[in-house]
Amino acid sequence: MNTVRVPASRSYEVKIGSGLLQSLGAEAARITKGRVLVVTDENVAPLYLAAAYRSLHEAGLGVCTISLPAGEATKSPEYYLKLLNLLAEKQFTRSDLLVALGGGVIGDLTGFVAATYLRGVPLIQVPTTLLSMVDSSVGGKTAIDLPTGKNLVGAFYQPSLVLCDIDSLNTLPEEVFSDGCAEVIKTAILFDRELFAHLQERGKDFDREYVISACVRHKRDVVCADEFDRGERQKLNLGHTIAHGIEKESGYLISHGRAVAAGTAMMARAYCKEKAAVVALLQQFNLPVTTEFSAPTLAIAALADKKRSGDTVTLVVPHAIGDCRLEKVPVSDLEAVIQRGY
Ligand code: GLY
Numbered sequence: 001m002n003t004v005r006v007p008a009s010r011s012y013e014v015k016i017g018s019g020l021l022q023s024l025g026a027e028a029a030r031i032t033k034g035r036v037l038v039v040t041d042e043n044v045a046p047l048y049l050a051a052a053y054r055s056l057h058e059a060g061l062g063v064c065t066i067s068l069p070a071g072e073a074t075k076s077p078e079y080y081l082k083l084l085n086l087l088a089e090k091q092f093t094r095s096d097l098l099v100a101l102g103g104g105v106i107g108d109l110t111g112f113v114a115a116t117y118l119r120g121v122p123l124i125q126v127p128t129t130l131l132s133m134v135d136s137s138v139g140g141k142t143a144i145d146l147p148t149g150k151n152l153v154g155a156f157y158q159p160s161l162v163l164c165d166i167d168s169l170n171t172l173p174e175e176v177f178s179d180g181c182a183e184v185i186k187t188a189i190l191f192d193r194e195l196f197a198h199l200q201e202r203g204k205d206f207d208r209e210y211v212i213s214a215c216v217r218h219k220r221d222v223v224c225a226d227e228f229d230r231g232e233r234q235k236l237n238l239g240h241t242i243a244h245g246i247e248k249e250s251g252y253l254i255s256h257g258r259a260v261a262a263g264t265a266m267m268a269r270a271y272c273k274e275k276a277a278v279v280a281l282l283q284q285f286n287l288p289v290t291t292e293f294s295a296p297t298l299a300i301a302a303l304a305d306k307k308r309s310g311d312t313v314t315l316v317v318p319h320a321i322g323d324c325r326l327e328k329v330p331v332s333d334l335e336a337v338i339q340r341g342y
Contacts, residue, residue, distance in 0.1 A: 002213040006138065006220045008227050010158040014138055014216050016209055020165040021051050024099070024126065025059030031122050031160050032097040035062040037087065039110040040101040041070040044128050047171050052101055052126070061097075064090060068106070072252065075105050075145045077153075083113045087121075097122045097160075103129035103176075104136040108154070111142030115157030123159040128168040130180025131257060134187065134215035135236070137162050139223040156228055164216075166208045177204070179257025181285045184215055186238050186264055189278060190316075190324045191218045196281070203284055234326055238316040239263030242291075242338060245301030249293045261287035264318075266341025272318045290342060299335040 001017030028036055036056050040049050045067040056063045066086060068074045098121055100110035107125050114123035125137035143154025169177065181204065188196040195214050199206055219236070226232040242263035246254055261282050266289075268278035279289050291298070302313065312328040315337070319325065329337060 002209060004213060004216045004220055006158070006223065008140060008158050008223055009156075010140075010160070012158060012160055012162070014162040014164065014220070016133070016164040016166065016213050016216065018165070018167050018209075020163045021048060021126065021168070022055055024052055024124070024163060025055035025057070025061065027161055027163065028056055028061055028097055028099065028124060029059040031124070032061065032095060034096040035064065035090075035092065036097045036099055037083075037090075037092065038063065038065045038099045038101055039068065039083065039106055039113075040065070041068050041074065041103075041106050043070040044102045044106070048101060048128060048168060052099065056099075068109075070105075072105055072145065072150075075109050075143070075150075077144060077146070079109060080113060080144050083109070084117055087113070087117050092117070092121065094118050094121050097124065099124045099126060100137075101126045101128065103127065103132045107132050107137050108141070108143050108151070111140075111157055111159070112144055112154055114159075115142050115155040120157065123157070125159045125162040127162065127164055129172060130169055130177055130212075131183050132180075133164040133166075133169075133212050134180060135183050135219065137164070138216055138219045139233075140227065141229075164212055166212065169208060175255065178285060178287060179255050182257040182261040182264070182282070182287055184211055185278075185281055185285065185287075186236075186260060187215045187218050189264065189268070189318055189321055190235055190238055191221075191322060193322045196277075196321050200277075200281055200284070231326070234314060235316050235324060238318060238324060239265075239267055241302045241313065241315060242266050242298055242341070245298035246291050246293060248301045249297055258288050261285075262289060262291045265289035266291070266338065267316070268318055269342070270337055270340035273320045277321070278318070295335050295339040295342070298338050302334060302338075303331060 004014045127133045127137040140158035143151035146152040243259035246259040268275040
């Protein structure tokens with residue numbers, strides 16, 4: 001097992017290893033002597049909820065559980081209010097605990113509930129997807145969507161602990177695992193030539209504990225440098241300006257991970273000295289490296305994105321593996337930049 005300490009505004013550990021779900025109860029009992037609400041979804045519940053319940057119950061904690069529909073639509077004001085009402089009806093207090101057992105949707109929603117119910121209750125993130133282990137469970141971004149856009153309401157709220165049980169990756173559908181691989185490759189391009197080489201050598205059969213730990217360490221470093229996303233943290237958005245356009249234009253039928261893969265490949269073609277290696281690695285993981293949508297369409301979608309600021313848009317420019325910089329591009333140049341990426 002590896003442990004990464006995240007010394008953010010709340011200092012906490014991210015534990016990465018095999019069989020960690022069994023230690024949930026003992027870990028939770030260090031945070032609360034009261035009750036626990038486990039929030040999960042209908043895909044994860046049949047696989048891991050019983051084990052989570054047993055571990056918490058055996059640690060002497062009172063346990064309530066709720067299983068919500070799987071999918072992005074659950075990250076909504078409706079389910080946010082449902083969870084708040086449940087906590088209020090059960091008279092949860094600030095010394096009780098929330099556990100988010102699932103992927104990014106469950107983590108973001110439960111995190112936002114934890115941030116706001118009684119102005120903050122403790123939270124343990126138990127991510128069960130690769131994407132949530134390497135990205136969304138670490139760093140304290142929580143949010144729900146509005147009909148007008150994704151993640152429009154949220155808070156920065158650090159968890160008290162993140163438990164990444166790598167055994168839960170064994171049951172992930174192939175496409176969901178691939179989505180996480182796109183974020184892993186993104187992290188390697190941003191920060192880590194050695195990680196990039198490991199992925200080239202091992203493909204999808206990579207060493208999970210090593211790779212997830214490396215990604216969490218990089219994310220920790222970025223979050224601690226810029227917890228509230230005013231500068232450096234925006235580097236984590238490599239490929240995301242184009243990706244958001246692709247997701248939006250596809251009516252969200254193309255997943256975030258696949259869109260990030262295409263966006264990253266296009267930014268590499270537009271700027272990177274090592275574009276061939278980047279594109280080849282994404283292809284090795286069966287991820288898309290281009291899109292059917294045109295540059296003008298993607299530019300318009302990107303400019304509607306919340307990352308625009310006046311007459312410029314900030315892009316993460318990959319000059320080389322391990323050398324990615326934030327650069328402001330005039331709005332009028334964005335279409336030409338995207339055009340270079342095909
Ligand atoms: N997922 C990007 C961030 O945490 O900033």
